[in-house]
Amino acid sequence: MKPALSVVFFTVSSGAGLGLLIWATLARLMQGSQPGFGFAVAMAGVLFTAGLLSSSLHLANPRNGWRAFARFRHSWLSREGVFAVAVYPVAAAFLWADAHALRGLALVSGLLLVALALIVLACTGMIYACLKTVPHWRNWQTAVAYPLFGLMSGALLWLAAISGAAADQALNDTPMRQGTMLALLLLVAGGALKLSYYLRFARAPALPSLNAAIGLPPGRVRLLDVGHSGRTFLTDEFVFALAREQARLLRWVALGLGFALPGLLLAFAPRWTAPAVASCLAGLLVERWLFFAEARHVVRVYHGA
Amino acid sequence: MKLGLVVDLDTCVGCHACAVACKEWNGQSLMAGGAPDYDGHGAAPSGVWFNRVRHYEFTAQAPGPEQAQGCGHVNLSKTINVPMSCMHCEDADCVTVCPTGASYKRAEDGIVLIDPEKCMGCNYCAWACPYGARELDTDAGVMRKCTLCVDRIYDEQLPAAERQPACVLACPAHARHFGDFDDAGSLVSLITKAREGVALLPELDYKPVNRYLPPRAAPEVDTAQADARPANLKDRLRAMANRLIEL
Numbered sequence: 130m131k132p133a134l135s136v137v138f139f140t141v142s143s144g145a146g147l148g149l150l151i152w153a154t155l156a157r158l159m160q161g162s163q164p165g166f167g168f169a170v171a172m173a174g175v176l177f178t179a180g181l182l183s184s185s186l187h188l189a190n191p192r193n194g195w196r197a198f199a200r201f202r203h204s205w206l207s208r209e210g211v212f213a214v215a216v217y218p219v220a221a222a223f224l225w226a227d228a229h230a231l232r233g234l235a236l237v238s239g240l241l242l243v244a245l246a247l248i249v250l251a252c253t254g255m256i257y258a259c260l261k262t263v264p265h266w267r268n269w270q271t272a273v274a275y276p277l278f279g280l281m282s283g284a285l286l287w288l289a290a291i292s293g294a295a296a297d298q299a300l301n302d303t304p305m306r307q308g309t310m311l312a313l314l315l316l317v318a319g320g321a322l323k324l325s326y327y328l329r330f331a332r333a334p335a336l337p338s339l340n341a342a343i344g345l346p347p348g349r350v351r352l353l354d355v356g357h358s359g360r361t362f363l364t365d366e367f368v369f370a371l372a373r374e375q376a377r378l379l380r381w382v383a384l385g386l387g388f389a390l391p392g393l394l395l396a397f398a399p400r401w402t403a404p405a406v407a408s409c410l411a412g413l414l415v416e417r418w419l420f421f422a423e424a425r426h427v428v429r430v431y432h433g434a
Numbered sequence: 435m436k437l438g439l440v441v442d443l444d445t446c447v448g449c450h451a452c453a454v455a456c457k458e459w460n461g462q463s464l465m466a467g468g469a470p471d472y473d474g475h476g477a478a479p480s481g482v483w484f485n486r487v488r489h490y491e492f493t494a495q496a497p498g499p500e501q502a503q504g505c506g507h508v509n510l511s512k513t514i515n516v517p518m519s520c521m522h523c524e525d526a527d528c529v530t531v532c533p534t535g536a537s538y539k540r541a542e543d544g545i546v547l548i549d550p551e552k553c554m555g556c557n558y559c560a561w562a563c564p565y566g567a568r569e570l571d572t573d574a575g576v577m578r579k580c581t582l583c584v585d586r587i588y589d590e591q592l593p594a595a596e597r598q599p600a601c602v603l604a605c606p607a608h609a610r611h612f613g614d615f616d617d618a619g620s621l622v623s624l625i626t627k628a629r630e631g632v633a634l635l636p637e638l639d640y641k642p643v644n645r646y647l648p649p650r651a652a653p654e655v656d657t658a659q660a661d662a663r664p665a666n667l668k669d670r671l672r673a674m675a676n677r678l679i680e681l
Contacts, residue, residue, distance in 0.1 A: 130561075187556065187557075188554045188555050188556050188575075189554075189555025189556075189557075189570055189572060189575035189576065190553060190554050190555040190574070190575030190576055191554065192554075193534060193536075193551075193552060193553060193554035193555075194554050196533075196534035196535070196536070196552050196554060197533040197534055197554060197556070198533075199533065199534050199535040199552075200532060200533050200534065200535050203529075203530050203531070203532075204530065204531050204532060204533040204558075205531070206531065206533040206556065206558055207533035207534075210533060256558075259531070260527075260531075260561060260562055261527065261562075261564070261638050261639075261640075262527075262561065262562060262563065262564045262638070263561070337635055337637065339490070341634075341635060341637070342634060342635055343443075343490065343514065343516050343634065343646070344443075344632035344633065344634050344646045344648065345443075345492055345514065345648060345649070346494070346648060348492055348493055348494045349491075349492070349493040350490050350491065350492050350493075350514075351490065351491050352488070352489075352490055353489040353490055353491050353513060354488070354489040355488055355489075356450070356453075356486055356487045356488045356489060357483075357486070358479070359478050359479050359480050360478065360480050361480060361483070361486075361569070362480075362482065362560075362569040362570050363486075363566045363569065366557065366560060366561075366570075367566070426561070426564075427564040427635065427638075428563075428564065428565070428566040431488055431516075431518070431565075431566060432488075
């Protein structure tokens, strides 16, 4: 599959923004006054909105983008759009209630916001996990990866936000320690999930044979001529070539930058949250690019795989 | 109605006439909305095709004892040309995943169509299609696909014999047939049954409608009998005439 950079950026940026929103909201609900909360919410809004705008760059005809809300009952992409837009009014309600110290409304809208953000992330995962045409994606790891990586990068961002605020305020270390523990746990879980995705990758159900694809009886089939002399939409979109060695290297880059390095930084240099965030987001960008570049679509079979 | 195509892999000669006729008709069709070319006369021509023909070599794996005779040739070893367009699946995932409702399947005849007024060009339907039947028109920013020439097949101003998709009319080998698979007595149903036509990638369970007729083993030619002296006078005269022509 061709990795569309707009979609790669969208899923990483929006995921991190929603994760940050979730942790900021939960911390606010559970711990009350929290330095860095305002900064965190603003950053979450920027990341989430930048991601959504980037996703519209992927559309060939963005004028009809608003129609994406139409098929809520059938399409995960439509569901993602509806829930993503619903995040804004709910977040506004939560912030308003929070600012006016309306505890009941803040609690209800805050929990609703957390649930909504998780649903958006889950919808993104299902967009890919539901495709029967890409066997590599059709597993629970894909569905879980998007919410988990969103929560993971969000937790790191949340930690960076509160540690930034702690630098100029006297802050007891409890939220910091809790945040560090949470981020570490999520990094371990995320790394384990990605590792299991990569380990499982080679054993994913193979693409159908050329015989099955053309409906031929058992026998030897090979591609003689693909029927076109240049590039086509199909070869551009589905026959993305990535050298195996390159993919292997990038897998280690994704695992190292996205999970291992931020984890080590948190464990041994807990004040270095900004480099940890940068490393994690860079790693996730590589991970997401590879997610597309490595996946093989059934249409490849007709082109000689 | 369940309209669809039958493609005969035994007789298709791979001439691409169906693909060209499709371009010719749908390139200007209001219903399909056009199939543009990019850099058509330039160094790297590309474009939107609703129907693409690919060419494969097929060799039967285990020739039977009667096929292994002769000069050691495997009986069934041939080039298979495979034209592919939209299969108009009964359970079309491209329609299910479309977020805008631009992709739809007509209840009355099962044709899968795209409404270009609604399409936002997200490519998701093309991802959901295992047959490569959908291609993005980057000029208009919308997805395009085979319409089964919906603007031909119901056109009462055309002679009845021409109310067929352009690809079917163009095929010089009569390797393409169009009809209603719901009607057990229709030509497409009958030849699919007689020739044991198959669906492509049935395991994905999209229930494609189009059927492909598998290649047949060529009938054995009895060379001993062909070389024998003809028995009756008429055949002898014919053989003599043939020899005269070959002089």
